[in-house]
Amino acid sequence: MQIEEYKSLKSYNTFGVAVKARYFISVNSVKALKKALKSKVHERIFILGGGSNMLLTSDIDALVIHINIEGREIIQRNDSSVLVKIGGGEIWHEFVLYAIENDFGGVENLSLIPGNVGTAPIQNIGAYGVELVDVFESCSAVHRETCDERIFTKDEMRFAYRDSIFKNELKDTYVITDVTFRLTTKNHKINTSYGDIQKVLLEKEITEPTLRAISEAVISIRRSKLPDPKVLGNSGSFFKNPIVDKKTFELFIEKFPQAPFYKVSDFDYKIPDGCLIEKARFKGKQWGDAGVHKNQALVLVNYGNATGKEILELAQHIQEKVWEFAQIKIEPEVNIF
Ligand code: EPU
Numbered sequence: 001m002q003i004e005e006y007k008s009l010k011s012y013n014t015f016g017v018a019v020k021a022r023y024f025i026s027v028n029s030v031k032a033l034k035k036a037l038k039s040k041v042h043e044r045i046f047i048l049g050g051g052s053n054m055l056l057t058s059d060i061d062a063l064v065i066h067i068n069i070e071g072r073e074i075i076q077r078n079d080s081s082v083l084v085k086i087g088g089g090e091i092w093h094e095f096v097l098y099a100i101e102n103d104f105g106g107v108e109n110l111s112l113i114p115g116n117v118g119t120a121p122i123q124n125i126g127a128y129g130v131e132l133v134d135v136f137e138s139c140s141a142v143h144r145e146t147c148d149e150r151i152f153t154k155d156e157m158r159f160a161y162r163d164s165i166f167k168n169e170l171k172d173t174y175v176i177t178d179v180t181f182r183l184t185t186k187n188h189k190i191n192t193s194y195g196d197i198q199k200v201l202l203e204k205e206i207t208e209p210t211l212r213a214i215s216e217a218v219i220s221i222r223r224s225k226l227p228d229p230k231v232l233g234n235s236g237s238f239f240k241n242p243i244v245d246k247k248t249f250e251l252f253i254e255k256f257p258q259a260p261f262y263k264v265s266d267f268d269y270k271i272p273d274g275c276l277i278e279k280a281r282f283k284g285k286q287w288g289d290a291g292v293h294k295n296q297a298l299v300l301v302n303y304g305n306a307t308g309k310e311i312l313e314l315a316q317h318i319q320e321k322v323w324e325f326a327q328i329k330i331e332p333e334v335n336i337f
Pocket residue numbers: 126127128129194225226235236237238239240241260272273274275276278283295296297298333
């Protein structure tokens with residue numbers, strides 16, 4: 001077991017924040033994971049996946065276990081679908097490309113989302129009209145203290161908008177080691193309902209899009225709006241889009257009749273944060289090396305050497321200003337440590 005000390009995590013988090021791990025180990029199997037969990041090197045354990053949904057605000061005084069468990073396996077095939085089991089340490093987008101290569105449908109709208117397969121279910125990643133819940137079959141997980149292995153079915157995961165049991169009752173309790181997806185092998189359910197996809201396909205004069213065409217459309221939309229973490233540190237959407245009651249919504253829309261919104265139910269409305277933050281005049285602004293992206297106000301960026309604390313201060317400032325101007329409370333989507 002190779003444990004490193006005072007390891008820089010700069011290249012292990014997509015914000016590119018330079019904090020150190022007191023102890024660090026990368027594990028490539030369930031056996032190695034269990035060994036690390038039982039090692040007692042430090043009383044605290046910190047699990048690290050792709051580091052794409054976290055803001056690290058100080059050094060991590062713990063044993064950081066980096067999940068690097070690979071593997072792609074077709075475990076069942078029937079007439080119209082396939083079950084594929086993917087290692088928790090696999091890079092999400094590489095899994096999407098594998099699915100497209102094999103003409104397996106269901107994850108094409110989720111192209112180019114940063115992060116790993118094993119952490120994707122925790123926040124039920126979603127984009128362009130599709131969420132992970134739509135293709136999730138089950139996942140395997142190891143209990144952090146007992147090291148018992150358990151399978152979680154879709155129902156047990158309690159998926160919701162950017163939410164699952166692993167963000168609530170079972171927060172910090174299990175480590176996901178692989179995820180099984182049910183993907184279609186024919187009669188793919190092509191989802192082009194999200195405005196921009198149709199626009200891109202129209203521009204390319206594609207009327208019967210393949211999985212690859214959808215994936216490419218999503219990639220071009222994401223590239224045009226969202227910064228590449230390899231070039232500019234960021235963590236995707238920093239905040240969740242707030243869901244507000246009818247009264248708050250009506251007050252808001254009276255002030256901004258042109259603003260976009262989604263009706264969630266007869267009582268609830270989702271308002272895009274990007275729009276709120278833009279209207280609060282933060283879009284494209286920079287304080288030191290911390291800033292708000294110029295093309296998508298929901299994304300906070302690290303222009304180089306911002307500390308996690310500086311990015312957090314900016315996030316708090318935005319929350320206060322959005323509250324002052326729209327009386328809407330916005331909550332971070334990323335995990336803050
Ligand atoms: N908007 C603005 N100003 C901005 C950004 C957006 O006015 O600076 C408006 C847009 O014009 C549009 C609306 O807000 O009318 C929605 O924007 P967009 O389609 O870019 O989606 P979003 O609500 O900002 C969500 C997800 C993204 C996902 C996209 C596409 C959340 C928190 N974010 O963003 O997910 O890629 O939809 O499905 O739900 C992520 O989670 O990291 C992420 C990038």
